[in-house]
Amino acid sequence: MAERPQDAAVDTGHVYDGIHELDNRLPNWWLLTFWGSIVFAMVYWFLYQSAGILPSHASVFQEEKAAWEAKMLAASVTPEEITALVADPEAVARGAETFTTYCVACHGPDAGGKIGPNLTxxxxxxxxxxxxxxxxxxxxVIEKGMVAWRPTLGDAKVRDVVAYxxxxxxxxxxxxxxxxxxxExxxxx
Ligand code: HEC
Structure with a gap:
């Protein structure tokens, strides 16, 4: 009969309710996973967090945030582009629709102002x-409660609503x- 694992185990001498506590030798696959994950964690910590050889989550976040902010600031338009939309009744109508959906909650249905200022x-x-x-x-104007609309609405809708x-x-x-x-x-x- 093949040797059962418990036959090779060290008896700890602990007995409770007639049950013997044995100290089994753990299987190799288990030990490998256990020590392997510790080594992996240490190497990972060293490379990504402590030595900074590879980018940490925090630095990736900062980079993406900086890129996003640069993109936001690069948002640009010429006065002529907006003036052309102001003269285009369809663009103004689209802008009015966007205004009704997204802006009236704070600026009021006639834009006379509520939480946000009077725009008229x-x-x-x-x-x-x-x-x-x-x-x-x-x-x-995030700190005052005015939303940055370009990421939500996209540039075209922002232009139309500005024209409105x-x-x-x-x-x-x-x-x-x-x-x-x-x-003045x-x-x-
Ligand atoms: C959650 C509330 C809120 C919503 C929704 C909102 N706004 Fe505002 N908005 C504000 C606040 C508050 C201010 C004032 C910011 C300040 O005091 O600097 C403001 C300011 C503005 C200003 C500048 C006014 C000035 O006197 O310079 C414009 C233009 C404007 N909003 C347009 C819009 C448009 C267009 C939309 C819809 C796409 C919109 N807002 C949606 C709250 C809002």
Missing amino acids: DKWWIHGGDPVSVYKTVSNG VITLREHPVEGKAPEGKDA GNAAP
Whole structure:
């Protein structure tokens, strides 16, 4: 009869309820996995975390974040491009639709302002010229609660909604008190 594993095991002398505790020699595949994973973890830690020979998750994240931010800042448009969309009723209509879906919650249905400022007066916190409005809508003002819309909506929709916002400019509706400065740099009353 073949030797059973427990026959070769060391009896620890511990007995509980008539059951003997044996100290079996662990199978090689188990020992290999056990020590192998420890060695792997140490090598991994050394390469990726401690010596920095290979990029850590944190550094990969920082790199991707920097690339994303650079892409955001590179978002650019000329005043002429927006002016052309303002003159295109279809683009303005598309922009109005986007505004109704995404912007009214904070800026109000007539853009008179709620959580966000009134977009219909001539005073702007971040500038009311086409390029400034485009930049505010694209990159947002995260710390004030204005979303960066370009990653969600894409550039084309942002351009259309900016064109729509430009058509609202200086057609003031009742709403939130003016904030910011006008084009001449005078502070809002
Ligand atoms: C979650 C609320 C919220 C939503 C949704 C939102 N905004 Fe805003 N928005 C704000 C806040 C708050 C500010 C003011 C930021 C500040 O004080 O610097 C702002 C500012 C702005 C400004 C700059 C106003 C100025 O005076 O310079 C523009 C333009 C603007 N939003 C357009 C939009 C458009 C277009 C959308 C929809 C695509 C939108 N916002 C959706 C909250 C929002």
